[in-house]
Amino acid sequence: MDPSFHIPTTIPSPSIPGGAPWMDCRIWSRLPHRLIDRVVASLPPPAFFRARSVCKRWYGLIFSTAFIELYLHLSPSRHWFIFFKHTRLKNCIAAGGGEAFLFDPENLKWYRLGIPQIPAGVSAVSASGGLVCFVSEEAGSKSVLLFNPVMGTLIQLPSTLRPRLCPSIGLTITDSSIDLIFAGDDLISPYAVKNLTSESFHIDGGGFYSIWGTTAALPRLCSLESGRMVHVKGRFYCMNYSPFSVLAYDVAANNWSKIQAPMRRFLRSPSLVESRGRAVLVAAVEKRKLNVPRSLRLWALQECGAAWAEIERMPQQLYGEFAEAEWGRGFDAVAHGDYVVILIKGSERAVMFDFGGKRWSWICPCPCGGRDGMRGFAYEPRLAVPITALLEQLTLPFNSFAA
Template sequence: MEAFHSSMTLPFSYTFATTITGSSSSSNTANPITTPWMDRRIWSKLPQRLLDRVLAFLPPPAFFRARAVCKRWYALLFSDTFLEIYLQLSPRHNWFLFFKHKTLKSYIYRNSGGGDGDNSSPCEGYLFDPYDITWYRLSFALVPAGFSPASSSGGLVCWVSDEAGPKSIILCNPVLGSLTQLPPTLIPRLFPSIGLTVSPSSIDVIVAGDDMISPYAVKNLTAENFHIDGGGFYSIWGTTSSLPRLCSLESGRMVYMGAKFYCMNYSPFSVLAHDITTNTWCKIQAPMRRFLRSPSLVESRGNLLLVAAVEKSKLNVPKSFRLWSLQACGTTWVEVERMPQQLYIQFEELEGGNGFDCVGHGEFIVIMIRGSSDKALLLDIYRKIWQWIPPCPYSQGGGGGRGGELHGFAYEPRLATPVTGLLDQLTTLPFQPFTG
């Protein structure tokens, strides 16, 4: 596993400034070893369990730097005692993970014998910390060629095979460098939409649309689910459902909230919702659907938000960028935020009609301009703060080409994902079928 590489220096100094009163005038420099703040005679005698609790609160980049201190700290990732404390106490990190975008055009060229024939998977991702506005680089060297990132949840990144046919899916923890492969799907598909939700005791995956009805045609007809949990229930792609008629899942993104997966439906705009417990789909009408541009769905602290630009060309209403929240009834939207008009004018000029994509996590929403790897906005929706994100220093795709833009997911770094151990026991444990 490659260590984190920070693009910025640490925002805080870990050296405490101390002043010794009552010292002689001839001694102007205090020895930090003798001050009570950093006296090694005190710090070296901390109980190990207390020290483990302190280390469990470190953010992942600082934790991996700390592992270079000694052999015991290096071995913490393999310590059941430490990982138990970590899972109980570690604070959540509402970060984002970005990858270079793979296009449908490059896939067609590669399989028709044209183009550059690049069949390599992305070997690295770009981790963004919205709290400190810091970029890091993560290695994905273990992910085999021919797979693309499709979703993320619970510290795991879901990779799906690019080749047409039954889809192979890999769950990867980039912090640990671990890979876990799921059994292949049952229905041949081209570029389906993928949804993933990982809890401490269960994993749910949904693969929807792009059914291959012939070698030359696809249609959005069905969805199939994978489920496994610690209670012994499982469904290995055995639970299927029919998609609503005339649905179009162009974005490929799914958002999970409240036992439901949500995704955008195009032509005309609406929202599709899949209830896991009843295995049913329904359509939710989008707000101002005739005037939306580049709509996206994001989850923010238990709320489903629809983010889009609004353009009423034939009405005397200024163009704007708005956010709506789906209410508890499940059918009504309420506007909750609007981009300041002066900022929207600047945003629209930079966007140039190319469109944009949004991804949310916690209180943050990132708006990425399509066709660019260095133009993005960060919204703190609870503090109502908008700010431009500095370019990722590790992305070398060029701002002008489609191949250089970044494609992102909500991501929470985790040092442990014990639920993946259930996948290794699929063939040995006496599971009971899951029929939800």
């Protein structure tokens, strides 16, 4: 601290019963800018954008390279979620604008974000590292957009090389690398689709890149229907159907393998999520012919990569309420950090499990939610994402759009 800087001490207020302390308002004008910047850099995005209206200097912080570097160094990780409405997203985008909803599971708060920058004909398919991946819905080579909802910026990646219908998609982004993979639903003719191949996009700070040049054959007789993948320690995982199993893609080895799912004959609505560095399977268990109560369970993939261990089970009373609300419609799960959110399809209702507090609870519905349900992704709101600079430098001719 600057030795010439003096902080007035708090003194008892004669106007407040009990002599409650108060702080001289003049202290704020005496704080050094470097200290104020550290405080502002630690604010969550909603508070940061409210603070920008205080003065011209705070408004301009977002354009300061020094502040952005400070923000990247100091800003804590936030295990939030981002949700999009199923039908209204497409309708709003077609009309020239859409909306997304951020959920803070620690404080149980919702925030609405307008997304007018997203063009028509694309859908949100994955999120990582502060960016949301949008992919074109039309059959054929897929257009790919990486979008920062907080800043409203877009980066367009090169289109995939192979024509596909509705592939399963995985994304993982760090400060120095990006891996994006498309798998299955190969269009072998205008009238036939098969799950035959995968192709991936990779760029890292070491100068290595593969722009859809890395391909691999999928296991025989695989059925990818969920469209989702999760990334855990160098591998992408996705659900395989009929019967249930899990497909794993090793990024470094560029090969696929199949892992047997736990209780695969009795699972309903299985979802794969990543939580605290583990691949976790969330599913309802229904053994109609055995004397075992129906339940919703969580299994974690063990270090050997081939066995599962049950780690949590929804309390039976809560499961009764959940099953009554779900009424056989199915559900999806999404996880981030300590939190797992289980959303009932075609509904705005959801249950959350907190690994840290070992608590199950219903969460407050989104104030702008609807009856069509929502699609959610793990999301860390960030003002700056370092990988975007690398993408713009190494993958020209990309198109970048600013809000």
